[in-house]
Amino acid sequence: MAYNLLKGKRGIITGALDENSIAWKVALKAKEEGASFILTNAPVALRMGKINELAETCNTEVIPADATKVEDIEALYEKSIEALGGKLDFVLHSIGMSPNVRKGRDYGNLHYDWFLKSLDISALSFHKMLQTAEKMDAINEYGSVVGLSYIAAQRTFDTYGDMAQAKAVLESIARSYGARYGASKKVRVNTISQSPTQTTAGTGIDGFDAFYEYANQMSPLGNASAEDCANYVISLFSDLTRMVTMQNLFHDGGFSASGITDGIIDKMSK
């Protein structure tokens, strides 16, 4: 059911690669809720993914941008504001990649150039998008910027590798930039810490199926799906959450607050 929560709002959605992407679901919901928006992804992903199909469904266009390049982000904001006919009300940062994780490097044998790349793509890009937006005054008052995180920022998950540091930096940027942007332009900045989700980025983690199932058993409500995550993102883009900023918000069926569950006790007792 649609509620017109984003009627008249304009935004940018990064990170839709294919129909499993969290950003893909956010785009469909944003459309349903009355928003107009631009889709973007790295030029290489445009060749591999299916983003043009999504653009057609959402009756919008794709503007390529590598989120690690400030000049690409500047052009993205400039062209988006022109195409949408005004400043933005929301931005979704749904970007993550670690060459170390992708190439199966053990945490005790990290390649440091790749570590820097993981941080640049998955965390500093968030700062770059915020700083560029502020400098260009690209976002309206009470606009909302959301990044997607994972609980490996707070707890260890062996195979998550250097992405754990990337997520810790991402969440810290949401606090620091949220403080600054809230005071200067009343723009809100938050991260959502999402359950394991079956997407290209998610399933790239070694042993993903096991930790998906473990999280499912450890969450009283079960794992939150990509579609549920999209609903939560929409609520953060809406005016219903206009005083929420600088938060890392767990969206995980209760996983982050669980000590042990009956499901795990059953499994361990066998």
Ligand SMILES: NC(=O)c1ccc[n+]([C@@H]2O[C@H](COP(=O)([O-])OP(=O)(O)OC[C@H]3O[C@@H](n4cnc5c(N)ncnc54)[C@H](O)[C@@H]3O)[C@@H](O)[C@H]2O)c1
């Ligand atoms: N899938 C999960 O289990 C899970 C859980 C919690 C958080 N997240 C986070 O959700 C976000 C979205 O990931 P997803 O699971 O939808 O997977 P996904 O693979 O569909 O999306 C990741 C996106 O990042 C884009 N990207 C990579 N490098 C880029 C660059 N330089 N510039 C611009 N875009 C770039 C990719 O093209 C892709 O579209 C990521 O931040 C991820 O870490 C995922």
